[in-house]
Amino acid sequence: MSGKIDWEPIRALVQRVLEQGAPLELTDDVRALLRRSAREVALPAKDTEKALRSIRSAMPLLRKIKRRIWGGSWRLMEAENRASRLQDAGDLKGARAQIEKVLAVETVPLYRKHATNALARIDRLDKVAASGQVDPKLPEHSQLFVLLHRVHQGKPLKLTRRMRAFLRHAAAEVAISEDETKEALKNPKSAEALLQKIAERRRKGRRRLERALWQMMNLRDAGDLEGARQQLRDLLAVEVVPVYRQAAEENLAGLDEPPPA
Structure with missing residues (x-):
C-alpha cells in the first residue's frame, strides 16, 4: 500500500x-x-x-x-x-x-x-536496559524509566557525556533548574537522585493531568462548565512540568470557546 x-x-x-x-x-x-x-x-x-x-x-x-x-x-x-x-x-x-x-x-x-x-x-529499549546507554533515536520519556529501573536493580548510572546531556535536557523538560542539575551531575549518586526526581515529576504530572481531564470531561458533559474549569485551575496551581501545564491551559481555553453552530 x-x-x-x-x-x-x-x-x-x-x-x-x-x-x-x-x-x-x-x-x-x-x-x-x-x-x-x-x-x-x-x-x-x-x-x-x-x-x-x-x-x-x-x-x-x-x-x-x-x-x-x-x-x-x-x-x-x-x-x-x-x-x-x-x-x-x-x-x-x-x-x-x-x-x-x-x-x-x-x-x-x-x-x-x-x-x-x-x-x-x-x-x-531492551538495549538501553542492558547497556545503560541512552539511545538518541528513542523518546526521552521511555528511557527515563528504563534507566531508573536499572538503578533500582543496583546497577550504577554511567555518567558519560551523552548521559549528562540526556539528563540536562530531561531535567529542563520538567522545570528543574540548571543550577540544581549542574550540582547533581557532579557524581553518579546525585545524578541517580536527579533521575529519580525527573521520573517522579513525569509520572505524577501525567497521572494528575489524566485525572483532571477525566473529571473535567465528566463535569463538562454534565453541563457544569465552571466545575470543569476548576479541575484544570486546580491542576495549574500545583503543576510545574511545562508540557502538562500547556495541555491543561489548552483544555481550559477550549472550555471557553463557543459551541459549534
Missing part, C-alpha cells in the same frame, strides 16, 4: 449513513471510496466488488470497514497504553507481549505497521 491514508471521508460516510440514518447512495465517488477503504483495511478485492453490486450488499461492507478501522484503532491504543505502563515499571517483556497480541489478530496494514514500529522501539 502506498500513499498517505485519509480515513476522514469514510468516517464521514459512516456517520452520515450508519449513525444518522441517511440512505447510502452508490454513486461513482462512493463506490470509489468504499473500494479504496476496503483495500486499506485488507478486505479481499473480490468480496468488495461483489458487495458493491447493490446497496443491500454494500451496507454490510460499510459496517465491516467501520469495524476494522474503529476496532483496530481501539485495540492498538489500548495495547500501547498497557505497554507504556509496563515499560515505566521496567517490564519490557510484558510490554512486548501486549503489542504481540495486537499483531496476532490485526489485519489492517496501517495498524500492523504501527505495532511493528512499537516492537522495534521496545527492542531498542
Whole structure:
C-alpha cells in the first residue's frame, strides 16, 4: 500500500449513513471510496466488488470497514497504553507481549505497521536496559524509566557525556533548574537522585493531568462548565512540568470557546 491514508471521508460516510440514518447512495465517488477503504483495511478485492453490486450488499461492507478501522484503532491504543505502563515499571517483556497480541489478530496494514514500529522501539529499549546507554533515536520519556529501573536493580548510572546531556535536557523538560542539575551531575549518586526526581515529576504530572481531564470531561458533559474549569485551575496551581501545564491551559481555553453552530 502506498500513499498517505485519509480515513476522514469514510468516517464521514459512516456517520452520515450508519449513525444518522441517511440512505447510502452508490454513486461513482462512493463506490470509489468504499473500494479504496476496503483495500486499506485488507478486505479481499473480490468480496468488495461483489458487495458493491447493490446497496443491500454494500451496507454490510460499510459496517465491516467501520469495524476494522474503529476496532483496530481501539485495540492498538489500548495495547500501547498497557505497554507504556509496563515499560515505566521496567517490564519490557510484558510490554512486548501486549503489542504481540495486537499483531496476532490485526489485519489492517496501517495498524500492523504501527505495532511493528512499537516492537522495534521496545527492542531498542531492551538495549538501553542492558547497556545503560541512552539511545538518541528513542523518546526521552521511555528511557527515563528504563534507566531508573536499572538503578533500582543496583546497577550504577554511567555518567558519560551523552548521559549528562540526556539528563540536562530531561531535567529542563520538567522545570528543574540548571543550577540544581549542574550540582547533581557532579557524581553518579546525585545524578541517580536527579533521575529519580525527573521520573517522579513525569509520572505524577501525567497521572494528575489524566485525572483532571477525566473529571473535567465528566463535569463538562454534565453541563457544569465552571466545575470543569476548576479541575484544570486546580491542576495549574500545583503543576510545574511545562508540557502538562500547556495541555491543561489548552483544555481550559477550549472550555471557553463557543459551541459549534
